[in-house]
Amino acid sequence: xxTHNQNPNGDEHAVVPHGSDAVARQGDPITDPGLHxxxxxxxxxxxxxxxxAERQVAGMFxxxxxxxxxxxxxxxxxxxxxxxxxxGVNLGDVQVSNLTxxxxxxxxxxxxxxxxxxxxxxxxTSPEIVHERHPLRSDDETRAAALADFNTGTEExxxxxxxxxxxxLLGALALLPLPAVIMLRDLGPNTGLSPSERRAHTIWDExxxxxxxxxxxxxxxxxxxxxxxxxxxxxxxxxxPDHGPERINERAKSPVMxxxxxxxxxxxxxxxxxxxxxxxxxxxxxxxxVGCPISLYEQTxxxxxxxxxxxxxDLSDNGKVIFGPATRSLPQLPIAVDDEGYLIAQSDFTEPxxxxxxxxxx
Amino acid sequence: MxxxxxxxxxxxxxxxxxxxxxNWLKRNIRKVFPDHWSFLLGEIALFSFIMILLSGVFLxxxxxxxxxxxxxxxxxxxxxxxxxxxxxxxxxxxxxEVRGGLLMRQVHHWxxxxxxxxxxxxxxRVFFTGAFRKPREINWLIGVILLLLGVAAGFTxxxxxxxxxxxxxxxxxxGGMLAIPIIGTYASSFLFGGEYPxxxxxxxxxxxxxxxxxxxxxxxxxxxxxxxxYQKHTHWGGxxxxxxxxxxxxxxxxxxxxxxxxxxxxxxxxxLLAATIQINPVWLWGPYDPSVVSAGTQPDWYVxxxxxxxxxxxxxxxxxxxxxxxxxxLIPAIILPGLILTPLALxxxxxxxxxxxxxxxxxxxxxxxxxxRTGIGAAFIxxxxxxxxxxxxxxxxxxxxxxxxxxxxxxQVGIIVLPPLVFVLTKRICLGLQRRDRDKxxxxxxxxxxxxxxxxxxxxxxxxxTPPEAYQITWHERQLPSDPGPATDANGIPNxxxxxxxxxARLSRFYFGDVVQKPTREELESAHxxxxxxxxxxxxxxxxxxxxxxx
Numbered sequence: 001x002x003t004h005n006q007n008p009n010g011d012e013h014a015v016v017p018h019g020s021d022a023v024a025r026q027g028d029p030i031t032d033p034g035l036h037x038x039x040x041x042x043x044x045x046x047x048x049x050x051x052x053a054e055r056q057v058a059g060m061f062x063x064x065x066x067x068x069x070x071x072x073x074x075x076x077x078x079x080x081x082x083x084x085x086x087x088g089v090n091l092g093d094v095q096v097s098n099l100t101x102x103x104x105x106x107x108x109x110x111x112x113x114x115x116x117x118x119x120x121x122x123x124x125t126s127p128e129i130v131h132e133r134h135p136l137r138s139d140d141e142t143r144a145a146a147l148a149d150f151n152t153g154t155e156e157x158x159x160x161x162x163x164x165x166x167x168x169l170l171g172a173l174a175l176l177p178l179p180a181v182i183m184l185r186d187l188g189p190n191t192g193l194s195p196s197e198r199r200a201h202t203i204w205d206e207x208x209x210x211x212x213x214x215x216x217x218x219x220x221x222x223x224x225x226x227x228x229x230x231x232x233x234x235x236x237x238x239x240x241p242d243h244g245p246e247r248i249n250e251r252a253k254s255p256v257m258x259x260x261x262x263x264x265x266x267x268x269x270x271x272x273x274x275x276x277x278x279x280x281x282x283x284x285x286x287x288x289x290v291g292c293p294i295s296l297y298e299q300t301x302x303x304x305x306x307x308x309x310x311x312x313x314d315l316s317d318n319g320k321v322i323f324g325p326a327t328r329s330l331p332q333l334p335i336a337v338d339d340e341g342y343l344i345a346q347s348d349f350t351e352p353x354x355x356x357x358x359x360x361x362x
Numbered sequence: 363m364x365x366x367x368x369x370x371x372x373x374x375x376x377x378x379x380x381x382x383x384x385n386w387l388k389r390n391i392r393k394v395f396p397d398h399w400s401f402l403l404g405e406i407a408l409f410s411f412i413m414i415l416l417s418g419v420f421l422x423x424x425x426x427x428x429x430x431x432x433x434x435x436x437x438x439x440x441x442x443x444x445x446x447x448x449x450x451x452x453x454x455x456x457x458x459e460v461r462g463g464l465l466m467r468q469v470h471h472w473x474x475x476x477x478x479x480x481x482x483x484x485x486x487r488v489f490f491t492g493a494f495r496k497p498r499e500i501n502w503l504i505g506v507i508l509l510l511l512g513v514a515a516g517f518t519x520x521x522x523x524x525x526x527x528x529x530x531x532x533x534x535x536x537g538g539m540l541a542i543p544i545i546g547t548y549a550s551s552f553l554f555g556g557e558y559p560x561x562x563x564x565x566x567x568x569x570x571x572x573x574x575x576x577x578x579x580x581x582x583x584x585x586x587x588x589x590x591x592y593q594k595h596t597h598w599g600g601x602x603x604x605x606x607x608x609x610x611x612x613x614x615x616x617x618x619x620x621x622x623x624x625x626x627x628x629x630x631x632x633x634l635l636a637a638t639i640q641i642n643p644v645w646l647w648g649p650y651d652p653s654v655v656s657a658g659t660q661p662d663w664y665v666x667x668x669x670x671x672x673x674x675x676x677x678x679x680x681x682x683x684x685x686x687x688x689x690x691x692l693i694p695a696i697i698l699p700g701l702i703l704t705p706l707a708l709x710x711x712x713x714x715x716x717x718x719x720x721x722x723x724x725x726x727x728x729x730x731x732x733x734x735r736t737g738i739g740a741a742f743i744x745x746x747x748x749x750x751x752x753x754x755x756x757x758x759x760x761x762x763x764x765x766x767x768x769x770x771x772x773x774q775v776g777i778i779v780l781p782p783l784v785f786v787l788t789k790r791i792c793l794g795l796q797r798r799d800r801d802k803x804x805x806x807x808x809x810x811x812x813x814x815x816x817x818x819x820x821x822x823x824x825x826x827x828t829p830p831e832a833y834q835i836t837w838h839e840r841q842l843p844s845d846p847g848p849a850t851d852a853n854g855i856p857n858x859x860x861x862x863x864x865x866x867a868r869l870s871r872f873y874f875g876d877v878v879q880k881p882t883r884e885e886l887e888s889a890h891x892x893x894x895x896x897x898x899x900x901x902x903x904x905x906x907x908x909x910x911x912x913x
Contacts, residue, residue, distance in 0.1 A: 029803060029886040030833045035602025035609060075461055081437075088439030089458040098464045102637020105465075110630025116623030126616045130602065130609045131394045133594055133724055136497050187566075188552040195551035213653070231653070242445065243431050245561040252533075252558050252652035285653060290537020290672065290691060291558075292530060293655045307655055308534065309673045310756065310766055323767055325672060325690040327679035356688040357540040357547050362681055 035130060043122045053122040060115035067108035074100035196359035200352045202234070202254045204333060209235040210258065210282065210343040218342040221277050224260040227299040231285065232256050234345065253353055255285035255293060256333050258343070259315050261302055269318045275334040277343065282333040283319050284353040287311055289326035291354045304330070327356060395617040396597035396610035400487045405621060407480035408583065409628035414473040415576065417466045424460055426452045427522065427568035429561040438645055446649035449524040449564045453644055468636035474516045475641075476632065478664040481509050489709070489739050492727035493596045496720060499710040501593075504586045506707040511579050513664050518571035520662055524564055527642075527659055529650030532559065534672070538695030541688045559652060599725045599837035601830045608724065660754060670752030671698050674773045702746075716869035718844045730799075731838050733792035734873045740788035741781035748777050789876070796878035799835045802827060804881050804889040826890075836880045843871040 042049040078097045080089055138146070159166055188195070209218050213231035216238055224230065234254055240247040263279040275281070283304070285293050292308035302316035311324030319330030331353050334346035352360055377383040428448035434441045436451060437458045456463040485505055488494050494502035517535075521528045536558045540546045555562030594608050603609050611617060647656070661669050671694030678689040705712065713735065714720060729736040751758060752773045759766035806824035813821050846867040849860045857863070881889065 028836065029881050029883050030829060030836045032604070032837070033601045033829045033833055036600075036830055080458065080461055085437075088442070089437035094458060094464060097461055098468075099637050101462050102465050102468075102633050106630045106633030106637055108630070109626045109633060113623040113626030113628075113630055116619050116626065120616050120619035120623065124615055124619060126612050128609060129392070129394055129612055130607050131594070132607050133605075136593065136722065184552070187555060188548065189556045195547035195557075198551075198557050199547060233653075245429075245556065245559075247431075248559055248561070248652065249557040255653035290534045290540075290695075292533060292537075293653045295655055307659070307756070308530065309669070310770065311677075321677060324770075325675050325677050327677045327686075327688055327690055355537040355540045355691065356679060356686045358543050358545075358685050359547060360686055361684045362686070 035128070038128065041122060044125075050123065053118065057115050057119045057123065060111040060118065064108040064111040064115070067104045067111070071101060071104035071108065074104055194359075196357065199253075199354070199357065200360075201348055202353065203236045203240075203250050204234050204254060204256075204345045204348045205236070206345065206347050207338070208345045209338070210256070210335065210345065211235050211238070213255065219258065220341050221280055221337050221343055222341070224258060224280055226260050226262060226279070228260055229297045229299075230258040232258050232282070252291075253286065256282045257285050257294070257297075257304070258282050259297070259302070261316055265302065265316050267317045272318065272332065272334070274336075275332055275346070277335055277337055280335065280343070281315060282335045282343075282345075283313075283315060284331040284333065284349060286354045287326060288321075288328040288330060288353075288355060289324070294330070390591075391612075391614045393591070393613040393617075394594070394608045394610045395613055396595055396608060397620075398598060400491070401595065402624065403480055403484040403487050405624055406628055407477055407484055408587075409625045410473045410477040410480060410632060411579065411583065412625070413629050413632050414470060414477060417470040417473060418572065418576075420466045421456060421463075421470060422572060424452055424456045424463065425449070425522070427564050429524065429564050441645065441648075444649065447524045447561075447564070449522060450644070450649045453523040453525070457645060465633070465636050468639075468641050469632050470519075471641045472635045472639075473632050474519060475662060475664075478509075478512050478516060481505075481512055482664075485509060486739065486743070490727075490729045490736060491596075492723065492732060492735065494710045495723040496710070496714070497593055497722050498589075498596070501586055501589050502710050503707055504582050504589075506703065508579060508582050508586070510703065511575055511582070515571060515575045515579065516662060516664055518567045518575065521567050522564060522571060523642075523644045524650050525644040526647040526650055526654060526656065527644075529559065529652065530655055530659060531661060531665075532563065533652065534669070538672075538691055541691035542696060543685070543687060543692075559650070594724070596724050596726050601833055603725070603837075605723065605725045660757065663750070666753035667746055667749035668694065668699065668753075670749040670755070670773075671695075673755055674749075674752045674770050674777070676774065713873075715866070717873050718866050718870055725837070728838065730792040730795040731877070732841070732873070733789040733796070733877060736792050737785040737789040741785040744784040745777060745781045748773050748780065793876060793878055800878055800881060803832050803836055804886060838880070840879055841874045841877050842879075843867060843874045 043053045044050075074097070078093070078100050080093045080097050082089060082093075154160065192198075210232045211218055211234070213233050216233070216235075218235070219230065219232065232255070237247070237250055237254060240250060258280055260278075260280045263276075266276065266279060266281070268276070285295075287294050287306040287308065289306065289309055289311045292306050294304055294306045294311075294313070296305040296307055297303075297315075298305070302314060303322065304313045304315050304319075305311070306313075306324070306326070309325055311326035312322050313319045313326070313330045314322050315330075319332055321327070321329060331349045331351050333349055335343055336346050338344045374383060374387065426448045430448045431445055432448055432451055434444050434446055434451050434454070436442070436454055438454050441454065453467075456467055458464075488502065488505070517531070521532050536550050536554070539550045539553070542549060550558060553563065553566070554560040555566070595610075597603055597608055597610065599605075611620075648654075660666070672691070675690045675694045678693075679686055680689070681687070727735075729739075752770070755766050755769040755773070758769055762769075806826040809823045809825050811823040813823055815821065844863075844867050846860060846863040847857065850856050
């Protein structure tokens with residue numbers, strides 16, 4: 001013990017702000033009264049208590065066995081597969097199966113655990129023991145020997161002298177990671193447009209009809225009432241193949257919201273005078289903050305709220321941000337009506353939809 | 363040797379003749395493990411990780427990490443005829459066509475939530491008790507990396523079922539990546555294999571989720587435990603418990619039985635949670651559609667603070683050479699995690715730098731005895747909790763029936779004002795608790811019996827503490843700020859290191875300048891001579907002892 005009273009790490013001790021341990025010990029107001037041995041447990045002195053604890057532990061283990069059998073029984077009894085595959089699964093069956101399997105297995109595990117802990121706490125006779133700690137640092141002699149061995153090895157290679165070998169090896173090793181990095185190149189597409197160019201365009205185009213989302217019906221301007229909001233997609237979306245990424249990618253870029261308001265409520269920005277049809281406006285549904293689809297519309301104020309991070313846009317004022325972390329207005333899609341009275345796009349969006357990115361100039 | 367012949371002995375004999383196992387066993391089988399409830403937090407993390415591995419293996423037997431488009435014809439009738447990815451369809455299959463599949467899915471998800479919660483709680487325990495100090499800095503660093511890997515494991519797993527919620531999470535990640543200057547669009551394009559969302563991402567997240575990240579976690583957990591084993595566990599001071607020893611129960615059988623039992627308890631609780639409390643019912647959310655989001659959706663708790671940061675960050679964007687720098691996304695999504703993790707990872711070294719203390723510490727600190735560290739920790743918790751509240755601002759707005767904008771504004775101010783306030787408050791509370799400990803040692807505990815002296819003076823009777831009781835609150839080290847020493851030596855030659863020493867002394871005064879010291883033996887003796895009337899003397903002592911300058 002006394003040997004450890006000195007500080008174990010001699011040389012790292014340039015700074016000793018607290019004084020050595022010996023000094024600190026002298027300043028202690030109370031002397032260490034020494035390890036306090038715990039009172040014997042009831043199970044140590046009372047044979048009856050010991051037997052009771054033994055029964056408790058064994059009881060828990062036995063109950064666990066019973067529960068494991070019960071688990072198997074409920075696996076068989078509480079099936080989830082319907083007799084007729086056409087009818088589909090009954091959610092009640094699934095819940096009963098989940099509950100019985102979980103309760104039996106969970107309780108069995110729990111009882112095995114509490115049994116073991118109870119056994120250790122009340123019956124195992126191990127005393128409290130004390131071990132000395134030893135300084136983690138090697139002694140100076142060992143350190144010196146290790147360093148000397150290392151230096152001998154280095155000396156034997158001539159690593160320091162043979163600069164040509166050293167430098168050529170370092171050069172080769174420095175280049176080795178490159179193949180690994182280069183091979184990852186084809187994670188991204190390697191033909192066609194750059195990522196930012198792809199991002200800048202959607203399948204909206206001149207004359208593309210605006211269809212209602214989900215049902216894909218063309219929309220007559222007259223069908224929209226004031227205050228109404230309709231989610232819409234470009235008619236060209238329907239032509240995209242079911243398989244492959246194109247369809248879902250457009251789903252992430254092209255959705256628009258049509259809203260109709262009193263023309264006198266709209267503050268039209270210069271250059272957008274003919275972008276709306278009798279108070280019907282089309283805005284991108286993709287939030288300019290981080291790209292969530294926007295969905296909460298407040299009719300009376302024309303405010304549109306993104307449920308993800310609460311960016312709020314004023315649809316009567318060119319989609320301007322009025323609250324929240326988004327930094328750019330919602331892109332507006334210029335719309336018109338075709339010969340048959342259906343809503344069509346005048347062009348693609350005039351700016352990229354969705355969040356800001358580096359290549360997006362002002 | 364000949365005594366070892368039967369049962370376990372045979373195994374030991376076999377192994378020993380080949381790899382000399384007895385030597386190691388002799389030294390380790392009765393290794394001492396100290397006991398305290400707070401040491402169980404790390405065990406909860408370890409044991410829930412094991413449960414996650416077991417349930418995860420079960421899930422892989424059915425789950426197909428494929429975004430191939432199919433039309434659902436499975437057992438869950440409301441979704442029949444709906445187009446979806448194979449990933450989502452096999453998640454439905456696991457829930458509705460595999461007995462015990464839903465249970466294992468829920469065990470897996472509950473396990474992940476508790477794994478991360480237990481890691482965080484364990485980390486706070488280690489922080490507030492100073493268990494990260496030398497020689498345990500490496501294990502602290504491993505712990506920080508494990509926490510990061512845990513979040514990565516959780517997030518990649520959250521994304522796999524390809525339901526509406528997981529897709530929305532990925533969309534937000536993509537938005538965050540886009541904010542990275544110069545490479546943003548490329549980073550997104552390489553991750554998703556082209557445009558968002560593409561049909562590659564699930565197949566790419568899958569090997570990370572089931573192989574790479576758990577493999578790394580397993581390797582680091584092993585290193586964590588081996589270092590713990592080698593260094594011996596820290597313990598609380600007390601009678602007979604010093605910095606040079608470790609007191610507790612032997613590894614075999616007590617620790618094996620208790621920790622082994624606790625493993626089953628943790629597993630049991632996870633299964634019971636999965637049996638009784640539904641989690642992530644993906645069949646209600648529907649397959650991912652990038653044009654649909656449901657209001658009031660929340661991420662798993664461990665990314666809540668990041669989502670909260672995204673919500674409360676003011677809309678701030680500026681242009682450099684006509685290119686946008688979107689700080690409103692860049693700060694919360696990219697900079698904030700680094701801003702939190704870097705000081706967290708470096709804290710053991712930062713504190714060493716400030717206190718100049720480079721000795722080995724095996725005794726834990728009571729949080730009150732290091733008021734500044736405890737204050738820093740409390741301030742960090744405040745910062746983190748505010749961001750988490752921000753992540754649920756719509757939820758709190760509904761509960762409190764106030765506009766969501768108010769909560770956002772409150773947090774925007776609170777995040778700057780409250781952490782320093784909590785720091786000062788916590789430090790004050792710690793100093794108060796220290797003062798109370800000191801009073802108890804000097805004058806004993808209050809008995810509640812009031813005496814009137816013949817002069818008419820009222821005073822309360824104090825009963826002295828027993829030596830073990832008194833030692834229990836005085837075993838800690840005296841913590842004095844370091845002294846930079848004179849700027850010049852006796853011959854007037856300037857000390858070249860004086861400047862850095864002075865800086866270090868200032869930092870050390872920040873840590874220890876206000877600490878209420880335990881009484882010295884002399885103070886204690888004089889207090890005892892004073893009898894029960896020493897209150898004024900105590901206060902006077904304090905004034906003498908507290909260094910005048912605060913910083």
